[in-house]
Amino acid sequence: MEKLANCEIIMDIELIENISGANQYFEVIFSTKDEKKYKIILDSVSDMRYSIENASIDRFCEFDKQFSEGIVHNSFYVVENSKYIEYFEYQVSGTRPIDNLKHYIILDKVDTILDILTSERLTLVEI
DSSP, X not given: OOEEEEOSOOOOOSEEEEEEXXXXXXXXXXXXXXXXXXXXXXXXXXXXXXXXGGGGHHHHHHHHTTGGGTOOOSSEEEEESOHHHHHHHHHHTTSSOOTTOEEEEEEOSSSEEEEEEESSOOEEEEO
């Protein structure tokens, strides 16, 4: 069963404003409620999915049940026992290393959800 864990970054994203990049390098620019802007640098991205909140209602209802277990409700999570990593492993048929992959979820308060598979840590930069 998939389970959320807190990421090393604890903050709330008000709005994801821009997602850019290619070839395993991406940047996500977002603002917080206090109108500060940040950039998350994603390097060595193996796969990334963008969706709107309505596409994940059932999934997040299941995740929400875990918040009483000490999960800090914020905008950055790591998914343990990720079905997405299992799916990715099946799709690449052993052609890509998956041993160090982490599944991150980044979401804002509006309706944007990013699922990211990477072997690197997220890098946060204030802009």
